[in-house]
Amino acid sequence: MLGLMQNHPLLISALIDFAERYHRDGEIVSRRVEGDMHRYTWADAARRSRQLAHALDAIEVRPGERVGTLAWNGYRHLELYYGVSGSGRVIHTINPRLLPEQIAWIINHAEDQALCFDMTFLPIVQGIHKHCPAVRHWIALCDGDRLPQDSGIANLISYESWIAGRPTAYAWPRLDENTASGMCYTSGTTGNPKAALYSHRSTVLHAYAIALPDSMGLSARDAALPVVPMFHVNAWGMPYAAAMVGCKLVFPGPALDGKSVYELIEAEGVTVATGVPTVWQMLLTHMAANKLRFGALQRTVIGGAAAPPAMIDTFRNDYGIEVLHAWGMTETSPIGSVCTLQNKHLSLPADEQLKLRMKQGRAVFGIDMKIVDPNGNEIAWGTGVSGDLYVRGPWILASYYKGEGGDPLRGGWFPTGDVATIDADGFMQITDRTKDVIKSGGEWISSIDIENIAMAHPAIAMAACIGMPHPKWDERPIVAVVVKPGQEVTREQLLAFYEGKVAKWQTPDDVVFMDAIPLGATGKMLKTKLREQLKDYKLPA
Numbered sequence: 001m002l003g004l005m006q007n008h009p010l011l012i013s014a015l016i017d018f019a020e021r022y023h024r025d026g027e028i029v030s031r032r033v034e035g036d037m038h039r040y041t042w043a044d045a046a047r048r049s050r051q052l053a054h055a056l057d058a059i060e061v062r063p064g065e066r067v068g069t070l071a072w073n074g075y076r077h078l079e080l081y082y083g084v085s086g087s088g089r090v091i092h093t094i095n096p097r098l099l100p101e102q103i104a105w106i107i108n109h110a111e112d113q114a115l116c117f118d119m120t121f122l123p124i125v126q127g128i129h130k131h132c133p134a135v136r137h138w139i140a141l142c143d144g145d146r147l148p149q150d151s152g153i154a155n156l157i158s159y160e161s162w163i164a165g166r167p168t169a170y171a172w173p174r175l176d177e178n179t180a181s182g183m184c185y186t187s188g189t190t191g192n193p194k195a196a197l198y199s200h201r202s203t204v205l206h207a208y209a210i211a212l213p214d215s216m217g218l219s220a221r222d223a224a225l226p227v228v229p230m231f232h233v234n235a236w237g238m239p240y241a242a243a244m245v246g247c248k249l250v251f252p253g254p255a256l257d258g259k260s261v262y263e264l265i266e267a268e269g270v271t272v273a274t275g276v277p278t279v280w281q282m283l284l285t286h287m288a289a290n291k292l293r294f295g296a297l298q299r300t301v302i303g304g305a306a307a308p309p310a311m312i313d314t315f316r317n318d319y320g321i322e323v324l325h326a327w328g329m330t331e332t333s334p335i336g337s338v339c340t341l342q343n344k345h346l347s348l349p350a351d352e353q354l355k356l357r358m359k360q361g362r363a364v365f366g367i368d369m370k371i372v373d374p375n376g377n378e379i380a381w382g383t384g385v386s387g388d389l390y391v392r393g394p395w396i397l398a399s400y401y402k403g404e405g406g407d408p409l410r411g412g413w414f415p416t417g418d419v420a421t422i423d424a425d426g427f428m429q430i431t432d433r434t435k436d437v438i439k440s441g442g443e444w445i446s447s448i449d450i451e452n453i454a455m456a457h458p459a460i461a462m463a464a465c466i467g468m469p470h471p472k473w474d475e476r477p478i479v480a481v482v483v484k485p486g487q488e489v490t491r492e493q494l495l496a497f498y499e500g501k502v503a504k505w506q507t508p509d510d511v512v513f514m515d516a517i518p519l520g521a522t523g524k525m526l527k528t529k530l531r532e533q534l535k536d537y538k539l540p541a
């Protein structure tokens with residue numbers, strides 16, 4: 001027997017319709033590429049998204065076809081999120097920090113019909129447009145009078161003149177909720193990048209999940225600042241969840257340095273901000289150097305890479321800011337787990353609580369997680385043994401775009417490539433990525449543990465631990481570090497700092513001092529590059 005309830009598909013267009021109807025004067029503030037601040041409301045965003053849908057009709061982008069973006073976080077990018085997906089096309093957000101030839105490869109693989117870009121990225125577009133024959137229109141996200149006359153790009157139009165004067169009413173199609181809505185390529189640290197293809201259903205369910213109190217806990221009273229880029233797994237879903245709850249949205253544009261982010265947080269009364277650890281490191285360094293305090297900020301969501309405990313501590317103890325440590329990946333939309341404590345943990349001593357907060361947390365409803373041994377057998381929770389992390393759920397990838405790489409699932413579960421433990425309460429902790437684990441004498445050493453200890457040393461700004469080939473032990477860990485400006489630490493002092501914090505055999509064999517650790521396109525440490533840079537390195541005898 002079927003239930004007798006209305007069968008409304010879960011559609012992205014419903015999110016913007018809702019925000020317009022129930023939160024029409026809710027603010028959206030953007031720092032623009034032009035340098036100034038732009039302010040408008042959810043009602044304005046909804047109206048312009050519909051004009052954009054007409055503009056897409058006018059250039060005959062068909063249902064299901066891809067529209068690429070090379071853009072910072074801002075209101076026009078938000079309109080593309082809703083106008084493109086709402087009208088049945090697929091928004092394909094591209095990471096502009098990739099190499100131009102990678103960007104061209106991705107555009108061609110996705111067969112983007114139109115490509116919308118911030119003027120910052122004009123040089124990239126000028127370099128690649130001839131290599132992307134399928135792109136019929138290049139759309140600069142600017143006013144008509146800012147369009148360069150001599151760009152050399154055929155079919156270049158300005159976004160503002162493209163949507164100007166279009167009707168403000170548009171009948172969003174009633175799509176099947178499993179229709180594709182968005183596309184995001186993994187950064188492809190191994191092999192060619194592969195794309196996750198999100199659906200309306202997976203996107204809306206994910207938005208519900210991140211808004212929950214034990215996730216990001218979003219409400220209409222929040223002012224949310226996604227520092228994490230809209231080209232990085234849809235800014236972790238914030239642009240959708242913000243419409244769902246009707247909160248204020250604050251977009252940082254291209255200015256992601258500590259000073260700019262701090263000033264934006266203060267000027268706009270931001271209550272919740274999301275980003276990767278490197279962004280927060282820049283913010284905290286700026287605040288400490290200038291003895292600054294936060295006004296309205298209540299919580300930060302830190303994910304994309306392990307949040308160092310020293311960072312969690314500083315936010316909480318020095319500034320009274322709640323840290324939500326979250327885990328996810330492109331293939332998981334991205335949120336899989338968020339670390340919020342349970343009632344019984346609140347009476348634990350501070351150091352016990354910190355140990356829990358360092359973990360990547362509990363699965364949010366919709367996600368199921370397990371860890372497995374090398375034979376694929378599930379490892380029981382609470383044993384302390386780590387294994388390969390597998391996940392499943394309605395916003396987890398089932399297959400890559402174009403079936404690339406074959407069937408990724410194992411018995412219905414997605415193998416994440418992360419190594420983790422799960423404690424008796426279901427709190428998951430990432431100990432490594434499969435390819436970064438250091439195998440020393442048959443035992444595993446967690447590179448994250450080694451990095452966290454170095455990061456807790458007052459003189460260290462950044463640390464990356466990698467394994468080096470060793471004739472007897474297979475591999476031994478070394479730690480590459482960047483020292484904070486004006487600080488000093490010797491190799492011996494840093495190695496002594498490990499005493500009592502890890503077993504002797506887990507202590508790195510050496511410290512390599514560097515000016516910078518190579519970062520990938522999403523601001524995470526790029527260990528493949530680091531290994532390359534250190535290819536002539538020899539372990540001390």
Ligand code: ADP
Pocket residue numbers: 186187188189302303304305306307325326327328329330331360416417418430432433522524
């Ligand atoms: P890429 O795999 O190209 O870096 P993603 O942005 O999808 O692209 O990264 C997902 C990976 O980032 C995860 O598989 C995990 O290794 C790492 N990651 C994400 N969040 C965390 C976290 N909170 N702690 C540790 N690692 C994390």
